[in-house]
Every structure is written in structure tokens, then in C-alpha cells.
Amino acid sequence: MTKEAFNERWNTNSMKWDMLEERYNNPDLWPMWVADMDFQAPQPVLEAMREVLDHGIFGYHVRPKSLYKAVQGWLSRRFSWEVNTDQMVFTPGVVPSISHLIQTFTEEGDGVIIQTPVYYPFFPLVRNHNRHLIQNPLVETESGYEINFTELESQMKEGARMIVLCSPHNPVGRVWTKAELEEVARLAEVYNVFVVSDEIHADLIFQGEHVPFVHAAKGYQVETATCLAPSKTFNIASLQLSYVVFENSSLQRRFENQLKTNFVGIDNPLASAACEAAYNEGEQWLEDLIAYLKGNIAYLKAQVAENMPEIKVFEPEGTYLVWMDFRGLGLYGEDLQTWLREEAGLALNDGHMFGEAGNGFARMNIACPRSHIEKGVQLLQHAYEQKAVK
Ligand SMILES: Cc1ncc(COP(=O)(O)O)c(C=O)c1O
Incomplete structure (x- = not known):
């Protein structure tokens, strides 16, 4: 062949x-x-993009309100996660989002925890910003991988400023339970650690259910930002559309200012049409x-x-x-x-x-x-x- x-x-x-x-x-x-x-x-995604193509004008574009609504509907239907449309900040990728989050919420030399083995760009994401990379290796057990909470606590106690969670976890395939995420939230509150939750794989669940970190963190005082995208779910990664959801508006303003400083934020009409169609019609x-x-x-x-x-x-x-x-x-x-x-x-x-x-x-x-x-x-x-x- x-x-x-x-x-x-x-x-x-x-x-x-x-x-x-x-x-x-x-x-x-x-x-x-x-x-x-x-x-x-999905076909509705291709059709929505074709419609934009047929219009044929690709000048500067404003992100449509209907896109925010589509995201809101998706999070509500899939995860019972009720967000306001003004809690979302659109970005051109989850990796760039994490990069900007590190820039916004940590200083040079600050410790940032990642849970290895993990999606490999997490390493340069931390190091490229001259932050101190702290590895909290997952524990391999017969039935799969688990978080080493004892080590995590001591790393937080020693002054780590941020943890980048991979939830669900690439590459070990864990879908973290509510109890596991609650423990992360509890420790993050105690030691004042910012939690970035990369939930790009949240839609692709085969066993158990995806718990948004913010649900597990309810009742805890934790600074957090969640990174999401339709890219893995609907195979549209090259369109470069993702978004970050905030629970705290003052943190959100700081992040938005950081994006403005870097001139990130123009809408891509093909990407927003694709995302909207995927979320509204791709279930x-x-x-x-x-x-x-x-x-x-x-x-x-x-x-x-x-x-x-x-x-x-x-x-x-x-x-x-x-x-x-x-x-x-x-x-x-x-x-x-x-x-x-x-x-x-x-x-x-x-x-x-x-x-x-x-x-x-x-x-x-x-x-x-x-x-x-x-x-x-x-x-x-x-x-x-x-x-x-x-
Ligand atoms: C955990 C994780 N985060 C982020 C990405 C990439 O995100 P983006 O293409 O939106 O930068 C991937 C891609 O494999 C991933 O597995």
C-alpha cells in the first residue's frame, strides 16, 4: 500500500x-x-468557516457576542459550570495563555510547580521566563498515576508561587477526581499559591468525569485561572483560539492588561465561527x-x-x-x-x-x-x- x-x-x-x-x-x-x-x-464547523470564506473580507474583526454565548452554553451543558460572558478572555492558544499567566502572576525567580511526566512545553514555559522550575513528579502505582501531596505541600511551604495543573493530565491520561483537586485547592489556599489549570483535554473523557478546578476550589480562597479551548475536542488547533476563565475580576484585569501590553487579542473570524459552530452544534x-x-x-x-x-x-x-x-x-x-x-x-x-x-x-x-x-x-x-x- x-x-x-x-x-x-x-x-x-x-x-x-x-x-x-x-x-x-x-x-x-x-x-x-x-x-x-x-x-x-464536524460539518457545522466547516460550513460556518465556508460562510466566512464566501464573504471574503478578512479585515480587522470584533469578537462576536454570540461566541461568548456559545462558550457559556458549552461550559454549562458539559460541566454544569455557570460562567458570565465577561469572565472569559480569548487568547491564541493555551500555551501562550500559560506564558502570559506566568508573566502576569509571578516574578523572575519565583517557583512554579509542574507535575511530571507532563506536556513538555511546560518546562520551557517556566524556564524561558526565568522562573524557578519545581518538579512534583506523579507517583506511579499499579492502577495509574497519583499526585504526591506530601512533596507538593513541602514545595508550596518552601515558597512556590504557582502550580500549573494539567487536568486531565497529558501524557498519563488521568482525570483528576474532585477529592484530588480539592486537596490541591486546600494546599494552594494555605500556602497562597496561584493555580493555573490547563483543561484543554476536558472534553475528551472516557472514564469518570471532568471536574473543573474551580468547582473543587469552591469554599477555598485560591487565586486561579482556567485555560480551555475547542482545539483538541474538534481538531481545530491550527485556528489558534482558546480562552481563559477567571473567577476574580481584579486578577482578570491584570491578565487583560498583560495581553494588551503584548498586543495580543485581535479576533480571527474563521476561528471564532468555527468555535461557535463546534460548541453550538458539535455535541x-x-x-x-x-x-x-x-x-x-x-x-x-x-x-x-x-x-x-x-x-x-x-x-x-x-x-x-x-x-x-x-x-x-x-x-x-x-x-x-x-x-x-x-x-x-x-x-x-x-x-x-x-x-x-x-x-x-x-x-x-x-x-x-x-x-x-x-x-x-x-x-x-x-x-x-x-x-x-x-
Ligand atoms: C496539556 C496541553 N496544553 C496545551 C496544549 C496546546 O495548546 P495550544 O495549541 O492551544 O497552545 C496541548 C497540546 O497537546 C496540551 O496537551
């Missing part, structure tokens, strides 16, 4: 499909890395997507358990990213990456990138047609069997 026969993303300037040569020195790897999906956005599409992704996860898990028992799959409670442990094969660091590339022909995200605790791990993206997973599994199994023979 040629590449073209089974995929339409090659030669579309897709990061996942067209950067293999640049990133892995091999354009023929099977790409299951970058966190986007190999699916078209059934999302339900169908979740059911499909659950099937992908079940397939992967069953295949690995049956045919590759030395590899451990951490079944994600949320996010379409699967954290896989290859230590049972005695593979770590560069050796694991070389094996995945050269023996399996797979492009996965190197576990190392998510922090030292990711050594011996890799992250597989399962947001693709089942046939893509089947091919990924075949490639992995072939390499696995070859290794056993050697």
Missing part, C-alpha cells in the same frame, strides 16, 4: 505527517505522535468521537496485553494520548527511541521529553481511524517479536 492510498494528510503541511523527516530523519515512519486527530472537524459529533476513541483504546489495550505482554499500556481516563511503558523490554532513553523508529518504524512521542520520569516510556496518539491503529499495532508487534527472537 502506498502512503497516498491510506492517508490524505501527507503533503498538506501537517506537522504530524509532513515533519517526520525533519523531526525523526525518516519520512516513512508511521505517525502516531503530535496531539491532533486524523479526522475532519453529538463529540459523543460519537468519544465512543470511537474508546474502541481504539480497547483495541490497543487488548492487542498489547495479548501479543506484547512486556509492554504496559496505561489506559487513559481522558485525552486521546496513551502512555506506554517499555521498561519490561529493557529499553530506555535513546535505545528505546531508536528501537521504535528503526525496528518498529513508528513515530511516537519520546517519553523522556515529558521529564525524567518518562524514561522508558513513549506516548501514542490514538485519535485516528481504527485502520491506523491496526497498522501501528502490527508494526509494534513485528518489532516486539523480532526482539524476542534475538
Whole structure:
């Protein structure tokens, strides 16, 4: 089978499909890395964007009131989270949002906690601003990962100023429980730590339910900001639309001033039309997507358990990213990456990138047609069997 026969993303300037040569020195790897999906956005999103295109004028644009309403409706329906439209600040991405939040609410040298292994841009986000990076590694247990609250408390006690939560957590796939988030909120109140909650994966839940951090923090005096976006949910990341929700208007003003200082904030009419349509008309599409992704996860898990028992799959409670442990094969660091590339022909995200605790791990993206997973599994199994023979 040629590449073209089974995929339409090659030669579309897709990061996942067209950067293999640049990133892995091999354009023929099977790409299951970058966190986007190999699916078209919902039809209402495409239609709303077409309408904007047909108008054909892309001059400076004011963010429509209807967009704020669409976000408000989504948060209410999906999470029973009632927000006023004036609590949202639109931004061109969650990573840029966190960058601005760090600039606004911390000073040079301040400690910022992240919970490793974690989405790798969190490291430079803290370090690029000359803040002190504090790692609060998650504890690996038989059933999944947990927060090390004892260490977290001592790090907060020692004066950390901010924690960047990843909720749900990329790459370990945890959907934090209300009790876990409440404990973070309690500690944040005691030690006066600002909580940035990155909830970009909140819509992609397979087990349990997503609890917005602000719900768990009710009753606690915590400075907090929540970062959200339709980008992962509806596969529109390149449109660069996200938003930050504040509970405290004076903190919100400070953040807005920071954005103004950096001249961030012009609306993109294609992005706002897409977001509005996704939130107003994309709910059934999302339900169908979740059911499909659950099937992908079940397939992967069953295949690995049956045919590759030395590899451990951490079944994600949320996010379409699967954290896989290859230590049972005695593979770590560069050796694991070389094996995945050269023996399996797979492009996965190197576990190392998510922090030292990711050594011996890799992250597989399962947001693709089942046939893509089947091919990924075949490639992995072939390499696995070859290794056993050697
Ligand atoms: C936890 C987390 N935050 C942020 C992002 C990226 O957000 P954006 O593209 O809006 O900057 C990702 C993408 O994978 C992510 O997993």
C-alpha cells in the first residue's frame, strides 16, 4: 500500500505527517505522535468557516457576542459550570495563555510547580521566563498515576508561587477526581499559591468525569485561572483560539492588561465561527468521537496485553494520548527511541521529553481511524517479536 492510498494528510503541511523527516530523519515512519486527530472537524464547523470564506473580507474583526454565548452554553451543558460572558478572555492558544499567566502572576525567580511526566512545553514555559522550575513528579502505582501531596505541600511551604495543573493530565491520561483537586485547592489556599489549570483535554473523557478546578476550589480562597479551548475536542488547533476563565475580576484585569501590553487579542473570524459552530452544534459529533476513541483504546489495550505482554499500556481516563511503558523490554532513553523508529518504524512521542520520569516510556496518539491503529499495532508487534527472537 502506498502512503497516498491510506492517508490524505501527507503533503498538506501537517506537522504530524509532513515533519517526520525533519523531526525523526525518516519520512516513512508511521505517525502516531503530535496531539491532533486524523479526522475532519464536524460539518457545522466547516460550513460556518465556508460562510466566512464566501464573504471574503478578512479585515480587522470584533469578537462576536454570540461566541461568548456559545462558550457559556458549552461550559454549562458539559460541566454544569455557570460562567458570565465577561469572565472569559480569548487568547491564541493555551500555551501562550500559560506564558502570559506566568508573566502576569509571578516574578523572575519565583517557583512554579509542574507535575511530571507532563506536556513538555511546560518546562520551557517556566524556564524561558526565568522562573524557578519545581518538579512534583506523579507517583506511579499499579492502577495509574497519583499526585504526591506530601512533596507538593513541602514545595508550596518552601515558597512556590504557582502550580500549573494539567487536568486531565497529558501524557498519563488521568482525570483528576474532585477529592484530588480539592486537596490541591486546600494546599494552594494555605500556602497562597496561584493555580493555573490547563483543561484543554476536558472534553475528551472516557472514564469518570471532568471536574473543573474551580468547582473543587469552591469554599477555598485560591487565586486561579482556567485555560480551555475547542482545539483538541474538534481538531481545530491550527485556528489558534482558546480562552481563559477567571473567577476574580481584579486578577482578570491584570491578565487583560498583560495581553494588551503584548498586543495580543485581535479576533480571527474563521476561528471564532468555527468555535461557535463546534460548541453550538458539535455535541453529538463529540459523543460519537468519544465512543470511537474508546474502541481504539480497547483495541490497543487488548492487542498489547495479548501479543506484547512486556509492554504496559496505561489506559487513559481522558485525552486521546496513551502512555506506554517499555521498561519490561529493557529499553530506555535513546535505545528505546531508536528501537521504535528503526525496528518498529513508528513515530511516537519520546517519553523522556515529558521529564525524567518518562524514561522508558513513549506516548501514542490514538485519535485516528481504527485502520491506523491496526497498522501501528502490527508494526509494534513485528518489532516486539523480532526482539524476542534475538
Ligand atoms: C496539556 C496541553 N496544553 C496545551 C496544549 C496546546 O495548546 P495550544 O495549541 O492551544 O497552545 C496541548 C497540546 O497537546 C496540551 O496537551
